[in-house]
Each structure stands twice: as C-alpha cells, then as structure tokens.
Amino acid sequence: MNPWELIILQPVINVLIVLTHYLFDNFGLAIIALTIIVRVITLPLTLKQLRATKAMQTLQPKIAELQQKYAKDRQRLAQEQMRLYKESGVSATGCLVPMLVQMPIWIALFQSILLSLAVAPESLLNLSRYLYSWPIVYSMLPLSSNFLGLNLAEGNFVLAILVGGTMWLQQKMVTPVTTDARQQAQSRMMLWMMPLMFGFFCLTFPSGLALYWLVSNIISIVIQYYVTGWGALAPSVAKQPAGKDKKYLRRITQVEQASSEAPVEADIVVPSSEAGDYGRSGDKSQERRGGYPPSLGAIRRRPGRGGSHRPKRR
C-alpha cells in the first residue's frame, strides 16, 4: 500500500463502512454524514478561501485599471499588482492554498466512495486490502447500494439535475457583478460549463458520487451565503461584511487612503469616504458607474497621462 492509500484512503474507506453500520446499514446516509463531517473539519480552510476570494474580487476593478494602464509593460503591471496585493493584505495564494489543502481530502472521499461501492467483482476483491481488522468492517461488506429507491452504483438522472442545479446556484452566488463584456462572457461560461459538466459526470458515474456532490454543493451554498450573501443571485440584497471580511476591507481602505494622500506615486485617487463601500457587489450606484465601486468611479487621472498607455518611467 502506498502512503496515499495508507494515510488517506484507507482511513476514509473504513470510516465510511463504520458509518454505514451505525446509520442503519445505509450507505447513502454514510456518504451524507461523511461529507458533512469533512466539510465541517475543513470549514476554517473553506472560510479562509472564500474570504480571500471575496477580497480579491473587491480588488478586481483596481487590477483592471492597472491592466489597462500598464497594458504594454508586463513587468510593471506585475510589480504594481504585487504592490496592490501586499498593501491591501490580500494574498494571491490565499485563495489557492486552502483549496489545494482540501483537494487531497476531496479526492480521497471521491475515491473511497467509488471503491466502497464495489461496483465490479474486481473492486470488491481489491477493497479487502484496505480494511482494518475490525470485525464490523469485514462483516459489513459488500455494502448495499440502495438509497431511497436509488441504486448508488448507477448513474441517476434526477441526481444529475439536482447536482447541476445546485452547482449553478453556487456558481451564480460567486459570480462577480461586472459590466466588462469579457468578464461577463467568462462568468457566463463558468456559470454554465461547470453545472453541465458535473451533471454529465453524474449520469455516467455511480450516483453515490452524485449524492456526495449534491450534499457538498448544498453545504457550499450555505457557507457561501454566510460569507457573501446571495451574491449575484439577489444583487439588491447585499450582505454586510462579517468580522473577518472587515480585516481585508480595512486594509484595502487604508491602501486607498494612502493612494489619495500620495498623488505623485499613485495614479488612482480614491476618496476615502467611499472606500467602505467595497464588497457590496450588488450596489446599484456602483452599477451606474460602470460596475466599479464608488471609489473607482471617481478616478482622477493626472494631467497629460489620461488615455496614455505608455509605460511609466520612474
């Protein structure tokens, strides 16, 4: 057994089997329970990732501005972006690291469900090598794949629709409101591509996996609501930033204030009174300013530089 199987896969499989035993010999309930347990354990990481993503989205208008400004100077653009991230306390890796940490857990859960379902004789035979020497575990197998009239070992159309639907909802909640045509197209693509693909996967893979995705999506929606509110689902109902979100927003505000106080170095001037409005992605007044936060609606360019894309020389 390789380290991955020994440290990750084997414990998850055995926990799934034991959960099945204690949840009325119902493998469907065991999948739901384990998904909830794993989501609760990884909740701090998920929250960290969501908050970092949200803060990153808040910075997007400024980044777009920088991209426009330094379109012909990649090096300078990178420098300015890094400076912006650093000063606003937003880490580009803040979104990725928690996600990367969670990936092995998801993959293990995914593989464990597939293995535990033992859809073919070979898989049941192979499953034996992952079992701990607990009497419960040995006697429980093979697990029954029936759950609420569904065969968890077969693809299921209803679950595929539910997974696709919940994924669309979740995707819609995280989609930033923008008037930029390119970004809109990208968002639209993501909004439909993921649900369609996962819906297709649900039809072709054992529906035990679809059940896992469905529960996971529902939990994601709940967490997402807690962090960002309904997002693009209900733009008029903006959620007030939670305590930890304020940390990022405060830093961003400070950066903007610093920018306004140092007009020679900074090209973007942000009225400090409006800086607190970042994060309200559904603000209608923001939409009137072209999708940018109020602070960016008041961008003032220094004389002689407006419209110029020449790289700035220091």
Place this chain on the structure above:
Amino acid sequence: MWFRHNKVLLIKTLLLVVMLLMVMSGLTGLGCIRGLQPIGWSGGIVADGTLFVGSAEGKLVAINIADGSRQWSEPLKLPKSTGGFGCAAPSAGGGCAQAPAGVAIYGTPAVSDCLVYLGGYNGKIYAFNSSSLETRWIYPREESLEPIVSGPAVAQGMVYIASSDGKLYALDAETGDKEWEFQTGDKIWSTPVIDGDVLFIGSFDNKLYALSITDGSKKWEFETEGAIAATPLAYDNKVYIGSFDRYLYALDATDGSLRWKFMGGNWFWAKPLVYDDVIYAGCLDGKVYALNARSGDKIAEFDLGSPISSSPVVVNGSVIFASRQGVIYALDTNNSELRQLVDIEKEVYGPLSASEGIVYIHTQDLKLHLVDVNTGTKLKTISLKSSE
C-alpha cells in the same frame, strides 16, 4: 468571425474542459486500474485435450493443449447500456481504457456431453458446441438476468448456475429450459457445488444453502457473520466454506451443523482444496493455511506475500498456488515445503487449472501462461486475444 472575437474565451473553455476531464479521468483512473471495471477472471477447464476458458473479450476460447492452436466463439452480446465513461454501473464490462471492450466472464466453464456451459456478466447463460463453439442455446432468450459471476455446475442432465439477482437457476442441459429456481436473500457470486443429490451454494445474505438437485427444495441452511462469495468444497460428508467474516467453516453435509471454524486474517475468497485429509485454504491476507480436515487444527501456514483469490490445484502431490502478484508456488504435501516455481509478473485473480503436469494460469492481461510443475519453468504464454 465569432471565433476571432471570442478566441480567448474559447481557448479558456477548452482548457477548462480538458482540465476537468483530466481530473476526472485521474480520479477514476484508480478505479479503472484497480477494478471499477468488470474484466473477468474465468478459470480454464480441460476436456478431451482442449482447454476451455472465458476471455476478457467476452468470448469462449478453446485451446488445443497439444499444439496450442486456438478457436474463439462469437462474442457474448453486451446489454443495451454500459454507461458513458464505462465506470458507472458496469453492466457487462468494457468501456474503460484498461479493460477490453467485451462481456466479462468470471465463472469457469463447465463441459458435459459435447456442450460447454458459461455464464456472462451480461446476465445470460450460454451453451456452446464443444467442437465448433457454435451457440446451442441461451438463457434467457429475451432480456437478461442480473450480472452472472457464478460458474456453472452440471449434473444429471441439468445445469446449475446463480446470478446476482440472488437466484440459483436449474436449467435443462440440452435445451436451456428452466426447470426450477431458488431465491436467496442477496446476490450470489458463489459457484454451486454438487455432492450426490445435494447442491451447496453460498450467498451474500451470509448463508450457505444445501438444496436438493432434483427440485431445489432446501435441506438446510447455515448462517455465517459475513457474506459468502467463495465456492464451497464438499469432502467426506462435510462442506467447507469461507466467509467475509474471516472464518473458514466446516459443516456437516447432512444437517449443516458446525463442525469447526478457523479464523484467517482477511476474507476467504478462493475455493479451498483438500488433499490427504488436509485442507489448503488461500486467504486474502496473503497466507495459505493448512488445516486438519477433521478438527480444523492449523498444521502450518505459508505467507505468499500478496492476497490469494485464485483456487489452487494439485499436481503430482504438490498443491499449486498463485498469489495476486503472479508468483506461482508449489507446496509439497509430503514435507510441507513451499517453493517458488515462477514469477509471471501479472495479476492473477481467477482459479488455476492443470492437466498432465502443466498448470494453466489466466492473467488479467488476456494471456494464458503455461507452467511446468516438474521443472518449475514457464513453458509459454498463449494470447487469448482473437486478433493475435
């Protein structure tokens, strides 16, 4: 025009699709390699100088053991749906990159009166003419049963075979007409064993059943603590059966009462073998246990290093075992000495077969390996692919 304007978007979409497909295939790659796909592990049976074996292409293969010439039947037919990626609800096999696209065959064929009987994972039972390999009959003619992992047993003009629908079917060996059926509480993967006028079969409902072969009436049943996938062994008025509760049971064949039981380190999957009043039972813990057939006392144990799911054979007083990793061992029954014959370096799941001092090993890569027990050498490898 549209492409020019949305080139970046199109490329990103394609990248996302490719990435997702890679992730999904990476995740399920594990399954395809490790057994999400039914491939089959049919053993071989030798009759009149011909070895019959079911191949992973879903064909019955007849091999002339004198010259190695091969003959294939028509492939068993796939049922209507097999799933998009082939990893969901595998109803017959195939579809996976590593799996040949054919109906998986798990049971070892049975030969009787010029007919070869076989069950397919497509839920059909077949009778082939042993010389021409033409299909004589198929049961059921329309529709399909649940996937068949069990092998057939033939006695008194009847074929007995079980299905994953939990039923044991008794069919007329000549016509394929159903004579009777017996319903158990769960799937049956075990192959029936006939001793006189009694048939023994294990089920996933944890029970071993003793049935009358004439009308399918139940004589007795014995319940273990785990599912039974193994094929029973009938010997000296006793029935030996391995269970998923890690015990090997010895039962009285007359009334099903427990004589003794022995605990291994994992499931007993392979059919045990008896020789000189000693039971040789391969276990998925990688060990072979030699037990006194009368008392169940352990005489010796031998560690083969990897799980043992293939049933052993006896050749010239030696019991031949294959480990999952493909190492072939000979256990001398006189001095209990274990020696390695050959390492064929391919996974072995199915039962071994033997004839005239040669062991035939069907590996998962559509090959049949011939090993001479006396010299301990691999004689040759025969491909079961119809295209080679």
